[in-house]
Every structure is written in C-alpha cells, then in structure tokens.
Amino acid sequence: MLPVRAYYVGSTIDVRALAKQMPAYPKEFNREGVIIRMSPKKVAELPSIDGDAPIPPEMLSRYLVVFKFGSVVFYNMGHKEREECLKLARSFTSTPLAVPMTDDYRVVVRPTLTDWASLESDHIVLKRMDINNISVISSVLAQTVALEHYEQKVDGMVEIFSKLNKSTELTGDLNISKKRLFSLVAENNNTLTELITKLGLLGRSDTAWQYAQYNIVWEGLRQDFELEDRFQDLDYKLNLIQTQVKFYLEILQNRKSDALEWIIIVLISLEICVSLYDMADKIPPIPW
Template sequence: MWKSNCVKTMRALSSSSCAAVLRSSVRALHQSNPSFTFTRTRFVSSARTLALFPQTRFNSCSNGGSRFCLLVTRSLCSMPSPHMFDLNEPVYSSEAGDAGGGLAEQDAKVSIPVRAFFISTSIDLRGLTDQNKANYIGCLRRDDKANFMPLWSRMTNYVVLRFGDAKSNSFGVGSGLRGSDCCYMVVFQYGSVVLFNILDHEVDGYLKIVERHASGLLPEMRKDEYEVRENPALQTWMQGGLDYIMLQNLNIDGIRTIGSVIGQSIALDYYACQVDGMVAEFTEINLGMEKTGSFTVEKKRLFQLAGKANSNLADVILKLGFFERFDIAWKDANYAQIWEYLRDEFELTQRFTTLDFKLKFVEDNIKFLQETLHNRKSNSLEWVIIILIGAEIAISVYDIAHKSL
C-alpha cells in the first residue's frame, strides 16, 4: 500500500504542483505506515533528486519488515529556482533533528583570521595616526563613547586602526565582528602589527601603510597566525582550542587584548632569534678554544656582543612591557581571563625564561673572554715593564763602566 503511494509521489514530482503533492503524500504515507521515516537533507548538487532506499539505520518495524526512507535533496544555489520548493512539514526523524541543530550551531560560529607581523624595531605612532585620523579608534568606554587618548599618555605604545564600512558607528562591549565588513589593525611602537579579519591578498597593502612610518625595517619579517571564533550561543565568556580562541563576541577591547599578547609573542620570537645567533657565535668560539687552546676574538667584538645582549633584554622588558599587565586586563576580569589564557597558550613566560637563560650564557662567556683578554694585556704590560727596567739597568752599567775608564 505505502509502496504504491511512494511511486505516485515520484510521478507527481514532475508536475508544477509538486510541493503540494509531496506534502499530501508524506501525510498519507505516515498515516498508512507510522514507521515511515522522512528525512530532509541538504547537499551541494546540481539537481534535485528523489530517492527511495531501504532505511537500515533505524529500528525495524514491529512486524519485522524493512523500513524505507524518502530522501529529498536540493541544490544550494545563490539564485532561487522557480522549480524549487520548500517543505515546511515537521521532520519525523530524531537523527535529522540533531543534525539540523548541529548545522545551525556550526553556522552560528564565525571565524576571524588573526595575522601578526614583526616588521621593524620602531614605528612612529604619531605620524601613523596623523595620516590615518579617519581610521584611528580611541579607547572605548562602557557607554560606547570614544575617548581618544593623546599620543603622549602612558598607554600609547599601540594604536588601533579600523578600515572598511562599518554597519554601525558604535563598536562597544556588546557588539562584535559578526557580519561586519570592517578590518582592524593594531600597531605597536616596538614594531609588531596585528591584523584582524584581513584576507591574505590584502595583507601587503595594509603593511605598506605602516612601513612608511617604520624605522629599522627587518630584511625578513616574522609572521604568526591565529584564529578567533565568535559564537553568541557560547555558555561561558571564552573557550580555548587548538590555535584558536572562541568568544561570545569580539569587540574592540577583545581586539586590543588579543593583539597585545600576539604582538608580544611575535616580537619575543624575533629577540629569541637574535639571542640564538649570539649563542651560536659563542659556541663556535668555545669549539675553537677546545681545539687550539686559544681564541682570536677582538675586544671590540666582545663589547658589541655585550651591548647587543643588554639591548635585547632591555627591549623585551621596557619596549614590549613584558612584565606589565595590559591596561584593559586591569579593569575587567573577563579580559584578564583572555589575557592570561593567551599568555599561557603562547607560553610567553616559559619563552622569556629560556631567553633569559641564553642571555646569561652569553653574559658568562663575555665575562670569561674579557677577563682572558685583560689577563693577556696585563701580561703584555708586565713584560714591557720588565724590558724597560732591564734597559735602564743596562744603561746604568754602561755609564758606570764608561766613567771608570
């Protein structure tokens, strides 16, 4: 009985009133055979298909027979087709309902790419802001009113620039990047640039804006990538994952907080590379001493290495503000949670400990070599003094002998 109804349904789909026929057929099939299961799925396909196949995943009928499932697929097109129909009938499969819920949850998540670059050792924030006043964003308060901080204030080691057409002029605590066409760029004075919601082919254009105001450009910039996901249905304030962090919404305070940690991370990577170069140089010196019992390093080079080591440590502590808590994290416990999580995620404390250990190795080697050079110089001076004393004695003896004649 219900098989014949299925055949009628397949024939009726070719008519212009297929939507109404399909609804009525589904009702009739379900009334005649309650075990009938109708599953509606969405696939990327070039045409609609109507399939009748054994449904073996579900429990068998009470009479032990096989169950059949009517499967309707439709294409996902950008333009609606006049032959498409929408079936607004309830789905009789609990599994289909669960799948639909998962799809809705997945659609609710928005992925925002975050890219960090370390391009130079210093950036003129005043000049950058003067040429991009229309894009400059001040520190936003809870009432969503912008408070544009002067560039000579205490918290001026970074600026935030917004590009693109915003759907609303306000960007406060409750708003996010969902559906926004805006791109955000956080620029730090010590040389880091963090880009939010910017595609790969657009990165170079935004970096050129900063390079005009940068000094000490690096021959090869450092790069790192991360991801922020927005999920308004998230039950907690934030949730961490593998190379991403999920938030209920990403607002300007979140951009500042995330940008500060990622900017420090990429900069710390650069300074760690510099220290690794010094460690490698001293390793070669020590290997030479092991083979020959001596070294040929000039005193000037040692002073250069000592100055480089001290400047790297000073830049990490002072320029990066490595041990200073971010200003927004001081004021809001939620952003403090993000700040602490990201610092732990990027292992900033452990990496700084490793950097400090390597700098101590460099410092010990510099002291040893300087003391060795100082001893060499002292020995040379002692021999000069001995030679001078001997010459003076020889002259005195010659004078005495000459007078006695």
C-alpha cells in the first residue's frame, strides 16, 4: 500500500523554474505540470516482507507531481522529503498560503486484480502502477485540495454578506462602501474563472481522454471525491453572491441619484433666488 499526500500551496507554481532546480531527476512534462521521478527508496526503509518474496518495484518508486495551479502531490515519500520539496515549491509560488491545504490517500498495487482498477472506501486498487496512473490520480487529488481552498474562500464571502444582511435587517442602513463591493465583485468573478480555466474542473485529463482504462480511474476518483457536486455547490454560492452584490450596488446607485437630485434642486433654488434678487434690484422705486 503506497501512501499519497496532496498539498495546495498557492495560486500558481512556476513549474519550469522548479524543475530546473532538480536537474538530476527524470521528468515528464504535460499540460498541467510535471511528474518528477525521485530517487527510489532503499530496501532498508521498507517494512518487513515475509520470506524471500521479491520486492515489488512500486514499493521502491517515489514521485513528486507539481501542478501549475498550485498543487503538489507526493507518492511514497517521507515527511522530511515532503517538507524539503514543499519549501522548494513555495519559493516558486506567487502567493503562498500560510497553511497549505492537504489530503491523504492510498494506492494498492495488486497484479492479480481481475479488473484494471477497483475503488474502495478510502483507497484505490490498481492492477499496475505506471506513469499514466500517477498522472490521472495526481490530477484528481490536486484538484480536490485546491477546491478545498476555494470552498473556504467562497464561504468567507458568503459569511460577509450574511453579516451584512443581518446588519441591514437590524439597522435599516447599508454599512458597506462601494469600493468594498467592487472588490467582492472582482473576487467573485476571479474565483469562478480560476475554477474553470486554471483548475480545469470542467475539462478532462489528457491521459483519461486517450486511454479507456485510465478514464475508469479518472471517472471513479472524481465521483469518489465528488468534484462535480462540489463545483456545482460553489457555482450556486458564487451566483448567490453576485445577485446580492448587484442588489447592494443598485441601492448605492439609487442613493447617489437621490443625492444628485437634491443637489440639482438646491442649485435651481439658488439660481431662482439670485434671479429674483437681480430683478428686485432693477425695479425702479415706486413714487409716493
């Protein structure tokens, strides 16, 4: 059973620059990032194996998978090695998180498995562990930890409007600036754009698209981690935020219109007063 751990460290990772810092390790680049084959484990580091049974190569293999949108996935790597690689990844992240999002998973390799893959409650069983399986599994795990970050971000925006609605209900007054509302509009739109374009939640893995057996793994994991349902939930919340922002912007706009109307009324009144004064000054005095 191989341990897999995924992290979301920041919004963007410069994959090419990071790869240059690890010239000694074989790499395979793809559209989403890079798969780096780390040095294999030593036999002494493995748990005891019964008898003289041969050691499966998967137990020695270790991989680091880095994604452009900010996720890092480790296969069969220890805590110390993960921390060193995370430190390197964070140095090439434009906006690193103070506390990375993380998730654990397990992969079991069973060559005698009848099917290509079998999904269990907390792990996946594979007939063979190869670079394509690593690519597909990493893609889903990378998306799920990144999605967790966006879920917290959107929940934070929902909480802002929840407090604003409560305050408005109690006081009858709108206690937020137009600048802050514009900031929330931009954050809302940017979040939806990143979910679709950067994370590619609505797209399909290139490997899963080309090979039917890997598509089984990809589809199964997406259902297991409920990626589509979680995206639909986020999309609903983002639309809800957009509706509320539009409502409050209309209120602020109406306030501005009312203020302008009063300014116009005052100016017209002043102009009338000035005109009456001029007229009174020009009228000749009445002889008695």
